[in-house]
Amino acid sequence: VPDITNVQVQINTGAPGYSPLETEQRITFPVETAMAGLPGLQQTRSLSRSGLSQVTVIFKDGTDIFFARQLINERLQVAKEQLPDGVEAVMGPVSTGLGEIFLWTV
Template sequence: MNLAEFAIRRPIAIMMVVVGVILIGVVSSSKIPFTLLPDITYPKVTIRTEYPHAAPEEVESLVTRPIEQAVGIIQNVVKQSSVSRPGMSEVVVEFRWGVDMDVAVMD
């Protein structure tokens, strides 16, 4: 007897299995915690500095490069990028997942 024959010959047994699966699903969904907006800290730090009335070349040589060199010795850095604009420098440092960002910021 295959599954199709069993389902035709014993419809009450199939209904009980379906109801059981639905009940297990309802109970499981009520026990699983979920949040619409989970608290996830992306391992990224942005360092913005201002140097008023300075050209991008000056900002790069006097601000951005020293910050990049200082950040370069920190452990668990995955990626580092920077942008120098007139009067402003921005260095973005990405860390590995699982790094304690409070400790990383202090480094």
């Protein structure tokens, strides 16, 4: 199966004890703001749940995934200063959307 998915990087942040609203305000929003203006950025998507923030950064086709991850890593270093103590935003592993398709078709 050819991989025709977009270039995306996921940023996951655990926040035990935070409500969805607190997670969005204190974690998701600062991370999304830090990603704004990245070269090749197409879109950001986010999910804020009880104790979990997940931000997906989507780049234009043709963007090198490792270049994208380096850019995000640099921005995360700045964003960490705005996050609450004890909360760490980490990038997910290199993967594609095909993993989700295979997960549901097995």
